[in-house]
Amino acid sequence: MxxxxxxxxxxxxxxxxxxxxxxxxxxxTYKEANPNDEVIHVDLxxxxxxxIDPDVFSGWGKLQSGSNFDELSADEKAKVxxxxxxxxxFISADKYIFVTPLxxxxxxxxxxxxxxxxxxxxxxxxxxxxxxxxxxxxxKALHIQARGGxxxxxxxxxxxxxxxxxxxxxxFFGIPSFEGLFVEGHAAMPDKAQEIxxxxxxxxxxxxxxx
Numbered sequence: 001m002x003x004x005x006x007x008x009x010x011x012x013x014x015x016x017x018x019x020x021x022x023x024x025x026x027x028x029t030y031k032e033a034n035p036n037d038e039v040i041h042v043d044l045x046x047x048x049x050x051x052i053d054p055d056v057f058s059g060w061g062k063l064q065s066g067s068n069f070d071e072l073s074a075d076e077k078a079k080v081x082x083x084x085x086x087x088x089x090f091i092s093a094d095k096y097i098f099v100t101p102l103x104x105x106x107x108x109x110x111x112x113x114x115x116x117x118x119x120x121x122x123x124x125x126x127x128x129x130x131x132x133x134x135x136x137x138x139x140k141a142l143h144i145q146a147r148g149g150x151x152x153x154x155x156x157x158x159x160x161x162x163x164x165x166x167x168x169x170x171x172f173f174g175i176p177s178f179e180g181l182f183v184e185g186h187a188a189m190p191d192k193a194q195e196i197x198x199x200x201x202x203x204x205x206x207x208x209x210x211x
Contacts, residue, residue, distance in 0.1 A: 002034070002094040007042045009100045009111040018183045019146035023099035025201040026144060029208035034211070040089075042112040050079040050112050055113075076120075082150070083117045090118040095211065096141040100162060101152065107162040115169055124173045134174020136206055141170050141178045143211060144204065148187025181207060 006027050014020040017198040031039055051055060053149065059076030072080065090096075102105040118124055125134050143166050163180050170178040183200040186193035 002037045003092060004030070004037055004039045004095045004097065005042050005090065005093045006039055006097045007044065007099065007114070009090035009098070009114070011045050011108075017100050017101065017146065018186055018200070019101050019144055021197060022146070022181065022183050023097065023144045024199045025211075026142075027097065027210045029205045030211060033209050040093075042089075042114075044114050047086075047114075048082055048201040049110055049113045049117060050082050052083075052116050052120045055079050067172045068119045072157060082174070086114070087120045087123050091123050094138065094139060097211075098141065098143045100143070100145050102145055102147040104158065104164055105159045105161045106165065107145075111162075115166075117187065119169065119172070125193065132172065134172055134197075137174040137176060139173075139175045139177075140211070141166075141175050142181060142207070143167075143178070143181070144181045147182060147184035148188075149190060150185045152182060152184060179202070 004025070008020065008023060009022050010017050013021060013022040027039065027041075031037075054081050055073070055075045059072045059080035062072055062076070063080070069077065077097070098111070100111055106112075121127060122135075124136055127133075127134050143163055145163055147160070149156055151157055161183075167178055167180075181200065181204060183196060186196045189196070
């Protein structure tokens with residue numbers, strides 16, 4: 001049995017979001033094909049995702065200096081403790097499905113905050129004399145991303161930073177398998193929007209059987 005994190009970073013549901021509609025098709029099909037797997041929906045717009053702020057740095061500093069967790073302030077405990085929970089949940093999973101829109105060439109800021117919470121030395125990676133080494137070498141990941149324009153080719157391709165950043169992070173963590181499923185062009189070609197959506201949903205269902 002695998003543990004799967006279905007991580008969504010979209011304030012809209014599948015009725016109003018192309019990425020969420022395709023994500024739902026994927027995860028529903030995945031559940032049907034893998035009924036014994038544990039699938040956990042991590043809705044980043046509903047979760048408490050602390051930003052790395054002065055309280056977090058202060059709390060981490062105290063712990064690194066030998067203080068006990070109980071010696072931290074209330075704010076430090078709340079934020080540092082929550083970040084630790086998110087990281088432990090992430091590294092305990094076997095598979096990850098990230099679902100995001102493309103916003104201003106990247107993804108919603110809550111996704112960056114989440115990545116910051118799981119990019120932890122000696123948890124998802126470690127430092128060595130030869131440089132950083134990823135520790136999640138037995139995992140796999142997928143990114144479902146909706147793009148109103150076409151960014152897979154042509155002049156706009158250079159501006160897409162969301163999938164490229166996630167790809168860099170997954171490589172840094174040592175995750176050997178990271179795929180992308182893109183829904184693109186529906187805003188630029190509204191007359192083809194429904195076709196684009198249906199084709200992406202069909203691809204999602206196919207990929208779910210082998211993920």
